[in-house]
Amino acid sequence: MKKNQKTATAKKQNVNATPATTSNALVPFRSVSMNIPLDKIDPSPFNRDRTISEKELRDLADSIALHGVQTDIKVRPMENGRYEIVYGERRFRASLLAGKTTIPAKVEQMTDEQAETCLIIENLQRENYSAVEEGRIFRRKQEEGLSVAAICERFGKKEDYVRSRISLTTLIPEVAGMLDREDITLEVAKEFAKYDADIQKEVYEEHFRHDDFWSWRGIPAKAFAKKLYDKYMTKLSNYRFDKTECTSCGHNTLNQVLFTDCGDCAACRNIACLQQKNVDYLVDKAVSLLRNDARLHMAVTGNSDRTVVQRLEAMGHELVTLERGLWGYIDEPEMPKVPVPEDYESEEDLRSAQDDYEKELKEFKETCSELDSGVSEGSVLKYAVIGTSDVSVYYERVRAQTDENGLLRGSAPESPAAKLRAKDARNLEICYEHINKDLKKVLKKATTQFLASAMTEREHQMLNYVLLDRIPSANRELLGVTGYGSCRTERLKAAETMTEEQRAMLFRMAFMRYCDDICEYNCQADDIDIQLMIEFGQMHFPEETAAVVGRHKAIYDKRHANLEKRIKAIEEEDKQASVVQVSGELVDTATGEVLALAASEAEPADYPEPMFPQEPEPDYTPYEGPAPDEFLPEERLTPFIPLADNETVTAAKAA
Template sequence: MEATLNQTAVKDITMVAISAIRPNGFNPRKHFDEVSLNELAESIRQQGILQPVTVRPIADSNDYELVFGERRYRAATIVGMQEIPAIINDLSDEEAEEIAITENLQRKDVTPMEEANAYQRLMESGRHDLSSLAVQFGKSEAYIRTRLKFASLIPEIAALLETDEITVSVASEICRYGEDIQREVYEQHLKEDVTYSSWRGQKASEIARSIERQYTADLDRYSFDKTLCLSCPHNTNNMSLFCEGCGKCANRTCLAEMNASYLVEKTLQVLAENPTATLGHTDYDYNLIAVERLMAMGHEVESAMPYGTAYPRQPEAPEKEDYDNEEAYETACSDYEQEQSDYRERCAEIHRQSENGEISLYVKIGSNNITLCYVKKNNTADDTTQGQPLSPVEKLEKQDKRNKEIALEKTIEDTKKQILNIDVAEAKFGADEDRMVYFFLLSSLRRENFALLGISEEHSPYLNDEDKMNIIANLTAKTKAVIRRDYLIAQFKDAYRNNATADLMLDFARKHMPNELAEIEDGYNQIYEKRHQRIEERKAAIVAKEKPTDENDDAAEASSEDAKPEEAAA
């Protein structure tokens, strides 16, 4: 069928073979409605093509690349035209892309996601900013900004917007949040198979409130410095005109990092002020990230600590501007002085009880804060030496010894696991291993080695006496090694701390898996060294605090001795 151009001939318009035209990748429109496309094809069949397409030459060929006019090109293909009227322009890649995007964005059937991706590409080209895009397309900057945010939607939600399963207003609310929150919103509320908790069909305002309630955290609940949060785009205060309190955080990764960093720093500060205190947390209310970081630094952190009693909080001094008159302010100051006196008295009593071993101080790591607490002590055998309470230094030395034991216990436990994975079938059998008797050793043969000794896979998990006798009759050097080592591995389950079995197992590991054992030992020894260093620092702090008292006692005793001759003379 011949193409018809229903307009006055223009010298720049050329008939180009449709087979010589290649679509481009610049077009922001990726979806073409079939009904609309067929209607355009029927119009072309009746009236011809009213407006030419634009193409550019493809280098080193006789073909052309379509710049814009893809709907006309597709409709002409449906009609069966051999040629199509076209304007041939020699354009660079950048010029072709910008023209294609600009022309297609002015069509009415461009989807919001197609707009978003097109604006994003124009911004990334470096030739446009928000203001120039608003001027070029006759849109407000707020409109362009909203469309640009759509480019951050996860593919699943973008597809829902593309197919009109969610509205532009709903997408505008969702795109304010990061990928993690978007993913949860989709999986829990927008996915097709979600029923009871589905948000499909809800108003944008309802979804906005639901997201804020379920997926953001109230910053007022956290104790870290929130100066940076005031200007953060993930603060809900910066997402709306009406603000209350510190706002809510929609960036959970950043929130978790700032909170954990604060908790670690606060813990170290409280420990420095109270070197005899231990670290711990309750079963449920604690920050795992902070606990892991403190343990990696060498601190011992006890789990399932009792709730205890919080250390008294220092009273806050009254501010004069908070009171209506001078009398009320003076009354508040008087109350404050009494509160200060009570606070100092209470702290002194806690300090006395701590020194006498009546209570224990510990730093409780909570979810969002650090609290210095104390609990009454039960003087068990673990806390005494020959009936006498342990001194703070002795307690730390005892803890240091236990930490060393823990490092060895952990090394043994991990070594047990690694030994099961090693291959020692080809290794030379030592003289110490040769003392073992094969018949009894076969009781410990692992099932995965049955086939090596001629036992079928269908055999029961246990060998009977006849099986063992048959195996012994056909032993080779390799099968001997397998049997003996399987026996040793079976016995290593009883390895514990520094018992003889543990020593044998570690010797075995040094021979057959030296690299793995070295890695295990290094890991736990590094933790011990860090903990050892912390304990030495805390011991030094305790000794430093006690030293001035000892010196004063010595000076007083010396003064008393000097006074005796005078008293005698008198």
């Protein structure tokens, strides 16, 4: 045995020591190491799944220039004395970049299939492939006829590993790019791959493209999976809208099976319809809650349905963003459940449960009364929070206000109606601030072909208004206006020699320059500067001006209409609350007027008062107005009253 072992070892050493100059000298499945000229080597046709960055190649080239290639590449002999790379193309390309002429290589006879398998195994072991690149390789092998089990056996991978990598090939390019850049983890990418391309595109556009309030970047994979499940899982039991139509719909999976007694497994296969019904339900419920209580504020969190938010904003509703998680707010009190006798084994247990119910009901009424009083006084805020499948009510106590010394302020909280009045006034300012900014952009466009037509009488009046602030003091004195700076002779001479066309162009340029300086904050509806700018835009840029004014005034009109409804409801409620009973009569404490006999002296009602408070039936009226594309209010412009021809500039200034 020992003799045979020595002989075999000597033969092996002899083979490895003999250089292989031609492919005919090679023995199949046995490699020979040698230095091969780079110009005799061709790239592998099977390395199409590997992506090599320029930086990665340059760094390796710098290392090879200093230390050489430390690990042999593998090649196989081809015709005409040339070689084809099996693996090691990155080292080959870096050697060319480093100016080398040869490269150490192992030469081995291989078939195409053997060469490709060897290449893939080498790169898998070196972790040269990205997860998506691995998925493309496994998917291609699957398409060539290999089963998942055969792929696992060939490349030494577990079935879960191979299947998860194959699933990554369904990622849209934007998501695959985030994975390659490590903007998302592999686990998050796997969750993406569970959904079709349309959903991936929607999630990317809404929550990953921009790093804003709606962004889901950086969240753990489990939290991401839950968000996707909550929004896109099609089980009907996850939704609150009326499912009467769904019971007979062909897209309901419950209607697609032989047995219809599978409990809550019903799911909708028409995702677009499901989402539309859910959005309609959330919008209608939020509007109904606001209609029933004008003091309520619509609110959003990071989990709010963006489509619902956009719909509500388009209807003119304003939504606030909650500063904390919902755990930091007060839950809406829950009505205790009436004990059902059938649920108790004895009369004693039932009486005990009824006693507990009475206590809970009393606490419920006290809590509701306390919260309602706080909302009316302004010390408590009430929110309708938009979720993914429902709208929930939460409360927040207004934080106490302190002065600069840290002492509590003694003033009473501002009433809800006063807050809404202030908000309405601010909304009107915002409307004209946006008109100011956007209309300036319209006026700045006239740079290549400036208006040269004859000026109108109205434009002459605008000119008087603007140039009073621009002309030299000597000219103002001629007009009877004093108190300004000195004139410039050269400028006056140029003005006197201008043609009519030049003067018309000068006026319009001066007016537009004046408009550019108009302050863009705290704008008022009756501000003469803004009204004149709008009027000038309507003269010369009617379409653009109408679009700017219409767009921003529509926002205000819709918001104004909603706030007015809420204000009137609150004021009516406050008016009713001011009526008290004095000596058997109802008296309005605000005016002292005696309204009627007190209820105790009036005729008794024909029916008893209910024992427990009756909750009103929800009134969800679907929105049937115009398509909510932009908030589009209308505001009547305050007319600019032209000066009479015989009035002097001095009189105009005094007015």
